[in-house]
Amino acid sequence: MKTVIAVGLMLCGALSWAAAPAPQDEQMEARYRALTSELRCLVCQNESISDSHADLAKDLRNQVRAMMEAGKMDKEITDYLVARYGDFVLFRPRLKGLTAALWFGPFVLTGLGVLLLIYYVLRRRKGMSDAPLSGGEQDRLRSVLRGAEGENKG
Amino acid sequence: MRARSLIPLGIFATLVALLWAGLYLNPHEVPSPLIDKPAPEFTLPQLQDPARNIGSKDLLGKVTLLNVWASWCVACREEHPLLVALAKTGQVDVYGLNYKDTRQDALRWLDGLGNPYVVSAFDEQGNVGIDYGVYGVPETYVIDRAGIIRYKMIGPLTEDNLKNIVLPLVRKLQE
CATH class of the missing domain: 1.20.5 (Single alpha-helices involved in coiled-coils or other helix-helix interfaces)
Structure with a gap:
C-alpha cells in the first residue's frame, strides 16, 4: 500500500511539474522583455524595440529572440546591435x-x-564685519542721515 | 568688476549658441559605427535574376555606392532621378540593395523610373539591412576599393550633398 501511495505521489509530482509552465521558458521570456526594453528603436527614437510597432523593431525583436534561442548571452546580443547601430541603440549608453x-x-x-x-x-x-566705524565713517554716516532727513521734510 | 558682470551674459550667449545649433541638427542622423570598417559580407540573389547571386565580394576592386532602396519608400522616389543621372555619367558604379520589398513591386519600380544599378541585391527579409545598420531607407554607402565603408548618407541623396560630399569623396578614393 505504501508503495502504491508513494508511486502515486511521485506521479502527481511529475504531472504537476509537466503542467506548470516550464520555469526556464518564463525566465527566458523575462530576459527577453528586459533586454528588448533596454534597446532603442532607431525609427521612432524614444521607444524601445519592445514597445515599437516599426517594422525594424519587429525585425530586431526577432533577431534578439533568435540569438537568445541560439544560447547567446545578453552582452553578446547588445554587442551585436551596437556594432551595427552604434551606442545610440542602448538607452543606457556604456561608459x-x-x-x-x-x-x-x-x-x-x-x-x-x-x-x-x-x-x-x-x-x-x-565682507560684513562687526568692527566699529572709524571717525571719518561716523561723520559721513551722520551727514548722509541728515541729508535724508532734510529730504523727507522737504 | 565690469568684466565680471559679463560672465552671466557669456554663459547665456553660449547656451543660446548651443541651442541654436541644436535646432539645425537632425536627430535621425545617427552616426554609423561602420564608418572606416569593412563592409559586412553578404550574398544575396539578384533582384532581376534570382538564379544568380550578388555579394559583397563583387564590390571589391573599385569604388562603389551601395544604395539601399525599396519600392514602398517615398524618399527613394525623390532621390531616384539623381541616381539615374549619376549612373549615366559613369563616374561611379551604383549597386542597389533592395530592402524588404517584393520582387514584383521592385521590378515594376525599375521599369517605370529607370534602373541606375549595376545590380540590385534582393534582401527580402532585411537581414543584410540589419548587418549594415539600415534603419531609414534610403541610405547610401560609399565603399572603397578594399571594401571599407567610407561614408554613409542617411536619407535621400540631394544634388547638393552629391556634389559637395559624395562625389568629391568618390573621386578622392578613386585616385
Whole structure:
C-alpha cells in the first residue's frame, strides 16, 4: 500500500511539474522583455524595440529572440546591435571616453555650482564685519542721515 | 568688476549658441559605427535574376555606392532621378540593395523610373539591412576599393550633398 501511495505521489509530482509552465521558458521570456526594453528603436527614437510597432523593431525583436534561442548571452546580443547601430541603440549608453560627458557631466556641473555658491556666500560673510566705524565713517554716516532727513521734510 | 558682470551674459550667449545649433541638427542622423570598417559580407540573389547571386565580394576592386532602396519608400522616389543621372555619367558604379520589398513591386519600380544599378541585391527579409545598420531607407554607402565603408548618407541623396560630399569623396578614393 505504501508503495502504491508513494508511486502515486511521485506521479502527481511529475504531472504537476509537466503542467506548470516550464520555469526556464518564463525566465527566458523575462530576459527577453528586459533586454528588448533596454534597446532603442532607431525609427521612432524614444521607444524601445519592445514597445515599437516599426517594422525594424519587429525585425530586431526577432533577431534578439533568435540569438537568445541560439544560447547567446545578453552582452553578446547588445554587442551585436551596437556594432551595427552604434551606442545610440542602448538607452543606457556604456561608459567610455565618448560617453563620459553624458554620465558625469551633470554631476560635474552640480559640483561646480555648489562650489561657486559656497565661494560667494563665504565672501559675502567676510565682507560684513562687526568692527566699529572709524571717525571719518561716523561723520559721513551722520551727514548722509541728515541729508535724508532734510529730504523727507522737504 | 565690469568684466565680471559679463560672465552671466557669456554663459547665456553660449547656451543660446548651443541651442541654436541644436535646432539645425537632425536627430535621425545617427552616426554609423561602420564608418572606416569593412563592409559586412553578404550574398544575396539578384533582384532581376534570382538564379544568380550578388555579394559583397563583387564590390571589391573599385569604388562603389551601395544604395539601399525599396519600392514602398517615398524618399527613394525623390532621390531616384539623381541616381539615374549619376549612373549615366559613369563616374561611379551604383549597386542597389533592395530592402524588404517584393520582387514584383521592385521590378515594376525599375521599369517605370529607370534602373541606375549595376545590380540590385534582393534582401527580402532585411537581414543584410540589419548587418549594415539600415534603419531609414534610403541610405547610401560609399565603399572603397578594399571594401571599407567610407561614408554613409542617411536619407535621400540631394544634388547638393552629391556634389559637395559624395562625389568629391568618390573621386578622392578613386585616385
